Structure formats: C-alpha cells, structure tokens
Amino acid sequence: MADALKIGIAGLGTVGASLFRILGERHNMLAVACGRDIRVTAVSARNRSADRGVDITATAWFDNAVTMAAEADIDVFVELMGGAGDPAYTAVKTALNRGLHVVTANKALLAKHGVELAALAEEKGVILNFEAAVAGGIPVIKALRESLTGNTVSRVYGIMNGTCNYILTRMEKEGLSFEACLKEAQRLGYAEADPAFDIEGNDTAHKLSILTTLAFGTKIAADDIYLEGITNISLEDILAARDLGYRIKLLGVAQKTASGIEQRVHPTMVPQDSVIAQVDGVTNAVAIESDVLGELLMVGPGAGGNATASAVMGDIADIAKSRPGSQLVPSLGRPATMLDAYIRGEMQSHEGGYFIRLTVEDRAGVFASIATRMAENAISLESIVQRPQAATQGDDRKTIILVTHATTESSVRKAVDTIETEGYLIGKPQVIRIERPKAA
Numbered sequence: 001m002a003d004a005l006k007i008g009i010a011g012l013g014t015v016g017a018s019l020f021r022i023l024g025e026r027h028n029m030l031a032v033a034c035g036r037d038i039r040v041t042a043v044s045a046r047n048r049s050a051d052r053g054v055d056i057t058a059t060a061w062f063d064n065a066v067t068m069a070a071e072a073d074i075d076v077f078v079e080l081m082g083g084a085g086d087p088a089y090t091a092v093k094t095a096l097n098r099g100l101h102v103v104t105a106n107k108a109l110l111a112k113h114g115v116e117l118a119a120l121a122e123e124k125g126v127i128l129n130f131e132a133a134v135a136g137g138i139p140v141i142k143a144l145r146e147s148l149t150g151n152t153v154s155r156v157y158g159i160m161n162g163t164c165n166y167i168l169t170r171m172e173k174e175g176l177s178f179e180a181c182l183k184e185a186q187r188l189g190y191a192e193a194d195p196a197f198d199i200e201g202n203d204t205a206h207k208l209s210i211l212t213t214l215a216f217g218t219k220i221a222a223d224d225i226y227l228e229g230i231t232n233i234s235l236e237d238i239l240a241a242r243d244l245g246y247r248i249k250l251l252g253v254a255q256k257t258a259s260g261i262e263q264r265v266h267p268t269m270v271p272q273d274s275v276i277a278q279v280d281g282v283t284n285a286v287a288i289e290s291d292v293l294g295e296l297l298m299v300g301p302g303a304g305g306n307a308t309a310s311a312v313m314g315d316i317a318d319i320a321k322s323r324p325g326s327q328l329v330p331s332l333g334r335p336a337t338m339l340d341a342y343i344r345g346e347m348q349s350h351e352g353g354y355f356i357r358l359t360v361e362d363r364a365g366v367f368a369s370i371a372t373r374m375a376e377n378a379i380s381l382e383s384i385v386q387r388p389q390a391a392t393q394g395d396d397r398k399t400i401i402l403v404t405h406a407t408t409e410s411s412v413r414k415a416v417d418t419i420e421t422e423g424y425l426i427g428k429p430q431v432i433r434i435e436r437p438k439a440a
C-alpha cells in the first residue's frame with residue numbers, strides 16, 4: 001500500500017467538522033477504494049476550544065491557516081474557511097507554492113482568483129479540486145471537466161442557491177409573501193442573518209462564473225454577469241405564472257450566442273412540466289446541453305455539512321488515487337494558459353420569451369395602446385390576459401399579463417419604456433424572462 005495521504009483542514013465549521021467526522025468514520029472504506037490511508041494530521045480554525053462535535057485533540061492544531069499551509073506535515077491542504085480574501089487566498093497560494101495539493105469549497109475565492117490559482121497548481125504539478133464550490137454535493141464540476149470532454153456545450157443553467165429556491169417554493173405552495181418566506185428561511189438556518197448575498201443573486205453568480213469557464217473554456221468573468229435577485233418577485237407574479245403553466249425559479253444561465261457568452265442570473269419562468277420546475281425547496285439542479293450527449297440534468301443537495309463534505313471527500317479521494325508523475329487533469333478543464341478571453345454576449349440581444357405584468361388604470365384605450373406598443377416593436381404575443389383584481393386593490397385598476405413569443409431584450413425594454421411614459425401605468429412593470437429546457 002502507498003504511504004498515507006496526510007490532510008490538513010483549515011476551517012472546522014459546518015463543512016469542515018462534517019468532513020473531519022466522515023473521514024474518520026470511513027477510514028477503512030476509503031483506504032480500500034484509494035489504495036492508501038487518508039489521515040487528517042492538522043486542523044486550523046479561529047477558536048481552538050469551540051465544541052465542534054468532533055475530537056481534534058490528537059490532531060496538530062494551528063491558530064493560523066497560512067502557517068498550517070506553510071509548515072504542517074501534510075500532503076493536501078483543504079480550505080473550508082470561505083471568503084475571497086485572506087486568510088483563504090494566501091493560505092491556498094502558500095500551499096500550492098509549497099507543492100501541496102489543494103481542495104476547496106470556496107466559490108468566492110475561485111470566482112475572483114480561480115485562473116491564477118489554477119495556473120499556479122499547474123506550474124507546481126499539483127491538483128486543485130473544488131467540486132463542492134458549485135451546487136454542493138452535485139458532481140457538476142467533474143461532469144463538465146472530465147465526463148463531457150469532447151462535447152461542445154451550448155448552454156449550462158441551474159438552480160444553485162437553496163435559499164432562493166426555498167423562498168420561491170414556499171411562496172407558491174403556501175401563498176405567502178416574499179418577506180414571510182425569507183423570515184422562515186432564516187429561522188430554519190437556510191438563510192444568513194444578512195441574506196443579501198443569496199437573494200440578490202451574487203452567490204449564484206459566483207457559481208455560474210465557474211461553470212461558464214468549464215463549459216466554454218474562457219477565463220472566469222465573475223464581474224461580467226447580468227444580475228437580478230428575487231426581491232422583486234411578488235406572490236401575484238408566482239400565481240400568475242402558475243395559471244399560465246410556469247414556475248418561477250432563480251436561474252444562473254450561461255449560453256453561447258452569436259455575439260459572445262451570455263452570463264445571467266435572474267428570476268426565470270420555466271414550464272411547469274419541465275423537470276427543473278419540479279426542483280423544490282433547498283435542492284439544487286444543474287442542466288448542461290451539449291452536442292454529443294444532448295441534455296444532462298443533475299438534481300441533488302446543494303448545501304449542508306454532509307452533502308458538501310461528500311464532494312470534498314470525493315476530491316480528496318481523487319488525489320489519493322493519483323500517482324506521482326501521472327498526467328493531471330487541469331483544474332479548469334484545460335490548461336489555465338489556454339483559456340480563451342471571455343467575450344460578453346450583449347444582454348440587449350438576449351432572445352427568448354417574456355412575461356410582462358402591468359397594473360394599469362381601468363380606462364378605455366389602455367388595452368389597445370399596450371397591444372400597439374408591442375406590435376411597434378415586432379413583439380408577437382402568445383397570450384394577453386386580464387387578471388382578476390384582489391379585493392384590496394380597488395376596482396379602478398386592472399392587471400394585464402402578457403406572454404410573448406421569442407423576441408429580444410431590447411424590443412421588450414423599448415416597448416415597456418414607452419408604455420411607462422403613457423400615463424396609465426400604476427407602479428412598476430414586472431418583466432420576467434422565460435427559459436425553456438431544450439426538450440420542452
């Protein structure tokens with residue numbers, strides 16, 4: 001049997017403590033699968049005396065993760081602290097520079113420094129693995145990086161934030177407001193005390209930027225993502241969508257278009273009978289469309305200590321199975337020096353169907369005016385319906401819902417901007433893009 005693989009874990013929170021426990025419990029099973037022992041020989045966190053539900057007394061302790069990366073007797077540095085900055089960034093660089101393999105679950109770090117870190121890993125001839133950074137336990141990184149090699153990917157999209165999906169699911173199933181569902185998610189521990197990063201879409205954007213790179217072979221462009229969160233989605237939108245045969249999901253979508261690559265994160269209407277529409281609660285899903293395979297959809301737990309630790313354990317096992325001198329799989333699917341420049345597909349030229357909700361004064365000519373504005377912009381309508389008013393809204397107004405056939409973002413924006421100047425709108429118009437799975 002080869003020598004034991006020595007692991008140092010920096011960060012013993014939800015994921016780190018689960019990983020420590022699971023690696024201990026499954027020691028024998030892993031040794032058989034990998035042909036060598038896997039032993040945690042060093043750990044680091046902020047508070048040495050915190051009760052983490054695991055016994056770390058026989059493991060070397062480091063107050064400082066960077067010192068652990070520089071000095072500990074380890075082969076693999078596992079970064080589970082989080083954050084794009086220090087100590088995670090310096091600790092990972094220190095470990096790679098020292099010739100250690102690195103495993104991380106840190107999407108923020110990769111979104112910001114992923115190309116630099118992948119290049120450093122390649123230069124040093126070590127592995128940088130990060131399966132847990134996107135969609136938790138779902139093996140989407142491996143699918144894109146390894147299993148789909150030779151396929152040309154045209155679109156990758158998914159539900160990658162459990163908090164948002166939980167809120168949208170509860171709004172629809174229980175008829176509750178956004179605010180009530182957010183409070184519930186916080187009470188259950190799904191949402192942070194400051195949930196902005198989740199509900200404004202930034203968390204999904206970080207994950208999407210990593211998938212884009214793996215799918216299209218371009219440099220990570222996390223700052224070049226069209227971003228809309230779910231805070232503007234009302235119960236009225238969700239119920240109207242349901243009546244029209246759709247569900248609303250926060251999707252991250254990366255798609256090859258004639259002008260470049262669209263990267264966008266926004267609330268999206270998906271057909272009710274599509275598989276992704278059935279993905280409820282904190283569950284995640286990622287779909288990959290490619291030319292040889294067709295459509296692949298993976299659904300599973302996107303977060304939580306065990307699910308995330310499972311992905312980290314798989315990454316560690318891959319390192320344990322690798323042999324010195326063997327060819328390493330490039331972290332980002334192709335060598336970092338061979339990644340193409342990212343060329344942004346203009347959002348204005350995005351093509352697709354749209355849901356438009358307008359609350360208008362109940363007077364003659366409004367319906368006709370809306371239809372005219374749509375026609376002027378060559379927007380063809382799949383349906384235009386008037387929704388019954390809630391009793392609290394009064395009978396001096398009505399809600400009109402339009403669903404368009406495929407058109408462009410710029411046409412819809414122009415039509416809606418003109419409608420906004422006409423004087424009969426009450427409140428802001430709501431515009432939600434429709435995304436159709438390939439098979440739908």
Ligand code: NAP
Pocket residue numbers: 010011012013014015016044045046047048050063064065079080081082083086087105106107108132133136302303304305308
């Ligand atoms: P967490 O529960 O907040 O734990 C973070 C750990 O890092 C704690 O043990 C903390 O130490 C330690 N830490 C924080 N700052 C530190 C510093 N400056 N120096 C040394 N140690 C420090 O976080 P988590 O939920 O386990 O997440 C860890 C990583 O996994 C993040 O990158 C996250 O994005 C990613 N991830 C998490 C999940 C999930 O479901 N939780 C899913 C996918 C990916 P103390 O305990 O002493 O405070």
